[in-house]
């Protein structure tokens with residue numbers, strides 16, 4: 001479903017992505033893990049056709065994100081933390097508006113809203129104006145808006161941050177239900193428990209490089225750790241040590257920096 005090959009992106013002289021490659025399949029939740037600044041959002045923005053990479057390719061269901069960006073936009077739903085809701089519109093009006101942007105008829109929109117009401121428990125949110133939404137209500141509408149056209153791929157960038165335990169639970173359950181419907185969910189976070197709970201596989205990004213990928217069990221086995229958080233630390237630490245060793249080598253120093 002998703003093929004990423006050798007993606008690189010620089011901001012000026014800064015390399016935000018370096019030769020990132022991975023693939024993800026329909027019917028799985030694929031996690032993207034990384035510390036702040038690792039390049040997760042940059043990668044997701046490329047996949048969402050919002051940012052041009054310097055080199056490399058990404059294809060979704062066989063469509064190139066650069067050359068066929070319009071087609072790709074119809075195949076994805078994106079939740080990236082930006083709420084951007086029209087205060088004066090009710091939840092239902094917001095969803096109808098976005099359905100219209102995707103070319104859906106009013107009848108199609110209303111049928112889809114009913115289906116989303118059942119899975120996201122939108123209830124009063126549909127009739128309430130956005131100005132009166134709680135954070136949890138906002139998040140539900142943002143998710144419903146992202147999948148109003150029933151896209152085969154859902155991209156979530158730190159979507160659970162700032163949510164209380166109930167709203168977070170609703171989000172994770174929705175992710176699992178979306179996967180069960182045979183969709184691909186790309187789930188970016190730095191909260192390990194979320195990855196352990198919903199991700200089938202995950203990739204670890206560090207300073208723009210993909211340094212490991214696999215199932216949670218695979219990442220634990222690779223690092224010899226008992227929790228994903230420990231595995232994550234171990235991977236980053238091993239990478240930092242490797243970088244120091246390379247620097248030492250380049251400068252002709254003994255390992256550890258001795259002259």
Ligand SMILES: Nc1ncnc2c1ncn2[C@@H]1O[C@H](COP(=O)(O)OP(=O)(O)OP(=O)(O)O)[C@@H](O)[C@H]1O
Pocket residue numbers: 011014016034035036037038039040041042043190
């Ligand atoms: N428009 C930009 N111009 C310059 N540098 C940028 C720009 N956008 C991001 N960066 C830098 O690129 C690096 C990767 O940023 P990115 O937002 O992709 O990381 P992230 O993994 O999503 O981090 P976080 O978890 O903090 O959101 C960071 O060092 C960031 O400062």
